[in-house]
Amino acid sequence: MIRSFDLIEELQEMYASHYSLTNFITDESGNIIMPAKGNNALFNLLLVRGAVKEIIETVTKEFELSKPFFIDILPGVYACIAPVEGHPGTLLWSGVKIEQSSRDMVKNKIDHLIDGVEVDRLLSQTSTLTLESKKEWLLSVKKAANMISQLKGGGVSLFSEHLKVLQEAFKAEEGNVSRFLYSFLEKNSRIDFLGICEPRLDDFYEVSHAAGEDAEQIQGASFSPGEGFLGRVLLTGEQAFWEGIEKDPKYTFFQKYHFYPKSLFCFPIQLRDGTLSLFFGGSRSSEVNTDTVKDSIKNMAMLMEVILSAESLQKENSGHLSRQSALADISMMLVSAPDLKKISYILVDISMSLVKGPFSAVMLKNPQKQNMMLVSRGNIKGERGSYLKRAAKDYFTATSDLPPDRLVPSMKKLEGSPAIIECPLHFRGEILGLICAGTNGHPNQETEELLPFLHTLSLIAGVSLQLAGEGQENVMERKIEILHSSIKEFDAETNRIAEESFKIAREFTGKLALSEPLIKNILIACKVHCFSHEYLAEKFPEAEFPQIVKDGTGILAEGSAFKNEEPGIGSQIFALAVSYARNEGDMEAIIVRPYMKKIRQEFLSYLEDSQVVEQELTLEPESSHAMGSKSVESTIKNHMNLSSREKEVLDLVIQGLNNKEIAQELYISEHTVKNHLTKIFQKLNVPDRTQAISKVYQLTYNGSANP
Amino acid sequence: MKVSTGIRGLDKVLDGGIPQGSAVVLEGAPGTGKTTLGMQFLYKGIVDHNEPGIFFTFEEFPDQIYEDMKSYGWDLKDLERKNMLRVIGISPDILLEQMVANDGLFEQLVREIDGKRIVIDSISLFEYLSNEAGEKGRSILYTVRNIVRKFGLTSLFIQEDDNLDKSKIPFEHFIADGVIRLSLKEHMNIYRKRTLEVTKMRGTKIKEGEHIYQITDSGIYLLLASQIVTDKYISDNNEKIKTGIPKLDSLLGGGMAKGAVYMLDTNSKANYRHIVGAIYAERVKAGNRILSLLSSTQTITELKALMDLYGINIDQLAKEKRFYFIEHYNRPFPAGWEGSVFQVQDMKNEEYDLFLREKCTSLIKDNHEDWFAYYDLSTIFNERGAEYVLRSFAKETAFARSVGMTVLVLCNFKEVGVQAASFLERTSNGVFKTWVDGSYQYMQVTKSPDGQISKPYLLESIDQKPYIRLV
Amino acid sequence: MVKREHLSLEMECLTLFQSNPYLFETIQGLEKRLGRRMSDLEPILEGLTAQGILQKTGEGALAYFRYKEPAVIAEFSFTSELEPL
Known part of the structure; x- marks a missing residue:
């Protein structure tokens, strides 16, 4: 669990000051776990005098709450209580307000109950509970409780959900893929079918796995590249999301099998041997269009890739049966390992125990900083140490993507000492770490045999590292999101500045050659610009954005000077973005500082350009893979030297129809369709259908293909 | 110095906790939650009192x-x-050896985290050991106890209950400073009841008796036997209201507590008409306003006939707005009753909820008189679903309490399932149960706010009002 | 070198000690806990001990094994000295 008490306090204070209510949090035994914040004098008085204690007890003991509700602390004096989701029994209390009609009664009661209080003043400070304000109050308490729930680590994160799926998948030795599909379905209510397509020997593709109600209808369905929605992804090689697909001509593919999805997505998955498989799915009832669903789908696709790769490797390895069950055990352990350190322990022990050499070391890249974590067994001093540094440098500092053959384990033969196995850990081509395991001698068959095993291991390790890394980053990101959303809740103007500066900074930094981490830090700084840098530094001691906020705020503050060294580029961009947002996009008003001439100029010219671009964009909508066939149509119409009939045929080919369907559509024979196609291929100077489609896409999206 | 057990109820039973440095045997049959209790002792010790612990x-x-x-x-x-914690997997023989050894593993572990509490799960396995000095089984335990005392550790020794000779006091009980016993019992043939009893504890006074505990989402929760006896919240309010059935009133110490919620648990064969009729009649006579939820079987005509039997003119009451009805079945009602009958058949659950909260609340609050409600929960189960009941019932009862309305709820525990029944039982302040066995009908008070629980009584029909009596 | 058929059992032991860093157990105890033969376990445990993955304390029947954490350098750079923390 994340301990974010400080953030919860912050939230409580913001809530309290915004609504002039006092609030506190109780646990399942009725203990106050977060003390009261706020200046609601009446509620504070009642709290101090113990008038609320019994009510807390009663509510905690007797009520089983799922929704926020009101309770009268005294007759006519109301508090609003909301359960904190994901933490049974935890309640957020906020109060108090008085019913207008009860004011006199309350006055008497308090007079009677508590001596020496200026009741009139007290009551005049307490706001009135009206019918309209009731609803708003409920809503605000509910929102605050939701934020607290998130801070307390309530709810299940995508991260842990996917770990569970992965764990389940590795439990079974056979039929991984189908199990996997079904457990995905179980965990994602917005998706109701999933499937995998794999190539057949005859260049056609086939739906090899399908999961979900009625999805068996399309099991075994085959199609050629370019045909239907799925075939299209084979050509473009890009993931795609489609919505409201019933009207699309490509829909006939599904209709043929009496399967009627409403929305669809499809991801290409490239396996080690270069073959392409497809992972697809969707919903028969709803549009899969929310970002959360998309994120979840992307995660699934990424895991699917690992599963399929591991499966194909295991098939190759099937001779070594004893290893398979061992591998399943190890995989289980890797995916349930909570953190990077634990994963590296597992990897160093396994490599040590497999290779049985003099040493083994696992190095994990730290993306935030320019260093890494090293976990080792055996002696790694002296010559071996220098070797490790060289190897790490070699793998970790490569400027471009490593070629595929460098992503598999290999034997490194060293002059005068025994060979070393190098096994890179990567995810989607990005190097995350490296295992170096020393052997006892020259490469022999025995050690060679270990390589495929290590390869599979490295695949699973790669995804585990990725997930664990995301898990750690998520903690920070979630905290930031909470801070950000608390601004949204309580201060509209500050929120506007945060959002606008974030937006412009994101666009602008995209044009500059900056490192990913720096960009990320600038963007975070924009989101939380209104918090003091001391506060941020205290809450995020490891992070770099508090410094950006500090220097950036310095830049923005009139008259502060940076004498010795000028502030970092990150702070300068932050200052520009915030200044831009504060002045509501008025370019004249953007701050001027002597040391910022260059970057300011770049910023201004970016702003000018982007305004032009925006205008252009409104004329021609930005292309996307989910884009309809309209602009493809116009490409065909305008750019191709084809007869009108040929254009029609090509248009239908692009829409994913096969020859027979085209023939039906145009009321011509299949033979005629073939004739047309032959001519089209000639004119486009392409050998086949696939290339023809690809050419149209190139023309549409890149605007450049040699006719 | 007392060491909190991490279970509030248990601390109360132990008058604050276990005396520091004690070695306490925790015994119970499999499935009673010994390991959970042991770990809760360590976990809460760490989280609440900063006292590191070791679990073997x-x-x-x-x-x-x-x-x-x-x-x-x-x-x-x-x-x-x-x-702050170590969970040690170890064999009993190794642990023993390492406890006795000078600077052995045990000492190292205690030193390493500055341990204050330990749990050994379970000492039953020591019985099969013998140590170097030739000590066997039980005397080993003596050694273990001395060692943990030497380190000043407060210890729980978990002991599997072998269920053998109950008449003999086990050896472990003699050498331990305290004994906590967990049991699992059948309760009223419906649910299993978990109870905890402290049979011995040196250096502290204990609340005797079997206390009920539950294994909840957040560990073990103990309800003190004395807590069940007086429901402070309700019984502070001493006003009693009569049921119209004299014997029942005396079983209840004078009548139902005002503002309390009573459950009438009836099985399908049992005739509860006269119980309900008698209570209605008595409440009307006492000047209460009545809110009645009509069931599918109880029509207005039927209710009218029943009330006639008790000499109550329900027609007049309805017209005078002293008798209100909640109707789920859109059945016709007599002229002049408009405004007394709430037709709720078309309301969705949320709307119904709102209806209870707003319409009924204002009705009751506007009439500053005493109210009595009869709530046929079986109807709500049928019409609104179990989920609705489980979600809203606690709120509804809390509401009734807050306005001082006494409520009689009709339900069939067998029909609603164990979980729901246990929830309803907990949520109500009192439970009457009536059932048919053979050719006799029985009635029993199984729960009441002031702790009175009766034996089962025979329910006998008689010729005059209230037409039933308990024998 | 341990025969390949033992790989599975070796991984089993390894995962066991990895997930239970505070397991202190004799060969006999492991035989019971894992349901494996002592004669199979012995060479594996000795092997893991020789590689420094397990630590063996004591002799004879009461000798017990436990997991030994690997050396960790939390912030290692291409230039830093290799002195484990």
Whole structure:
């Protein structure tokens, strides 16, 4: 669990000051776990005098709450209580307000109950509970409780959900893929079918796995590249999301099998041997269009890739049966390992125990900083140490993507000492770490045999590292999101500045050659610009954005000077973005500082350009893979030297129809369709259908293909 | 110095906790929650009192325990990383050897985290050992107790209940400073009841008796026997209202507590018409306003006939707005009753909820008189679903209490299932149960706010009002 | 070198000690806990001990094994000295 008490306090204070209510949090035994914040004098008085204690007890003991509700602390004096989701029994209390009609009664009661209080003043400070304000109050308490729930680590994160799926998948030795599909379905209510397509020997593709109600209808369905929605992804090689697909001509593919999805997505998955498989799915009832669903789908696709790769490797390895069950055990352990350190322990022990050499070391890249974590067994001093540094440098500092053959384990033969196995850990081509395991001698068959095993291991390790890394980053990101959303809740103007500066900074930094981490830090700084840098530094001691906020705020503050060294580029961009947002996009008003001439100029010219671009964009909508066939149509119409009939045929080919369907559509024979196609291929100077489609896409999206 | 057990109720039973440095035997049959209680003792010790602890397990793997305890929200691995906890998997013989050895593993572990509490799960396995000095089984336990005392550790020794000779006091009870016993009993043939009893504890006074405990989402929760006896919240309010059935009133110490919620648990064969009729009649006579939820079987005509029997003119009451009805079945009602009958058949659950909260609340609050409600929960189960009942019933009863309205709820526990029944039983302040066995009908008070529980009585029909009596 | 058929059992032991860093167990105890033969376990445990993955304390029947954490350098750079923390 994340301990974010400080953030919860912050939230409580913001809530309290915004609504002039006092609030506190109780646990399942009725203990106050977060003390009261706020200046609601009446509620504070009642709290101090113990008038609320019994009510807390009663509510905690007797009520089983799922929704926020009101309770009268005294007759006519109301508090609003909301359960904190994901933490049974935890309640957020906020109060108090008085019913207008009860004011006199309350006055008497308090007079009677508590001596020496200026009741009139007290009551005049307490706001009135009206019918309209009731609803708003409920809503605000509910929102605050939701934020607290998130801070307390309530709810299940995508991260842990996917770990569970992965764990389940590795439990079974056979039929991984189908199990996997079904457990995905179980965990994602917005998706109701999933499937995998794999190539057949005859260049056609086939739906090899399908999961979900009625999805068996399309099991075994085959199609050629370019045909239907799925075939299209084979050509473009890009993931795609489609919505409201019933009207699309490509829909006939599904209709043929009496399967009627409403929305669809499809991801290409490239396996080690270069073959392409497809992972697809969707919903028969709803549009899969929310970002959360998309994120979840992307995660699934990424895991699917690992599963399929591991499966194909295991098939190759099937001779070594004893290893398979061992591998399943190890995989289980890797995916349930909570953190990077634990994963590296597992990897160093396994490599040590497999290779049985003099040493083994696992190095994990730290993306935030320019260093890494090293976990080792055996002696790694002296010559071996220098070797490790060289190897790490070699793998970790490569400027471009490593070629595929460098992503598999290999034997490194060293002059005068025994060979070393190098096994890179990567995810989607990005190097995350490296295992170096020393052997006892020259490469022999025995050690060679270990390589495929290590390869599979490295695949699973790669995804585990990725997930664990995301898990750690998520903690920070979630905290930031909470801070950000608390601004949204309580201060509209500050929120506007945060959002606008974030937006412009994101666009602008995209044009500059900056490192990913720096960009990320600038963007975070924009989101939380209104918090003091001391506060941020205290809450995020490891992070770099508090410094950006500090220097950036310095830049923005009139008259502060940076004498010795000028502030970092990150702070300068932050200052520009915030200044831009504060002045509501008025370019004249953007701050001027002597040391910022260059970057300011770049910023201004970016702003000018982007305004032009925006205008252009409104004329021609930005292309996307989910884009309809309209602009493809116009490409065909305008750019191709084809007869009108040929254009029609090509248009239908692009829409994913096969020859027979085209023939039906145009009321011509299949033979005629073939004739047309032959001519089209000639004119486009392409050998086949696939290339023809690809050419149209190139023309549409890149605007450049040699006719 | 007392050491809190991490279970509030148990601390109360122990008058504050276990005396520091005690070695306490925790015994019980499998499935009674010994390991959970043991771990809760350590976990709460760390989290609430900053006292590091060590858990020795002879049969389970530590990772199994990490996993099991996650369900209570306890992140044990995190505490291990912070050097506040160790879950040690070890064989009894090794532990024994390492406890006796000079600077052995045991001492190292205690020193390493500055341990204050330990749990050994379970000492039953010591019985099969013999040590170098030739000591066997039980005397080993004596050695173990002395060693943990030497380190000043407050210890729980978990002991499997072998269920053998109950008449003999086990040896462990003599050498331990205290004994806590967990049991699992059948309760009223419906649910199993878990009870905890402290049979011995040196250096503290204890509340005797079997206390009921539950294994909840956040660990063990103990309800003091004395807590059940007086429901303080209700019984502060001493006003009693009569049921119209004299014997029942005397069983209840004078009548139903005002503002309390009573459940009438009836099985399908039992005739409860006269019980309900008698109570209605009595309440009307006492000048209460009545809110009645009509069931599918109880039509207005039927109710009218029943009330006529008791000499109550329901027609007049309805017209005078002293008798209100909640109707789920859109059946016709007599002229002049408009405004007394709430037709709720078309309301969705949320609307119904709102209706109760707003319409009924204002009705009751506007009439500053005493109210009595009859609520046929079976109808709500049928019409609104179990989920609705489970979600809203506690709120509704709390509301009734807050306005001082006495409520009689009709329900069939057998029909609604164990879980729902147990929830309803907990939520009500009192429970009457009536059932048919053979050719006799019985009635029993199984729960009441002031702790009175009666034996089963025969329910006998008589010729005059209230037409029934308890024998 | 341990025969390949033993790989599975070796991994089993390894995962066991990895997930239970505070398991202190004799060969006999492991035989019971894992349901494996002592004669199979012995060479594996000795092997893991020789590689420094397990630590063996004591002799004879009461000798017990436990997991030994690997060396960790939390912030290692291409230039830093290799002195484990």
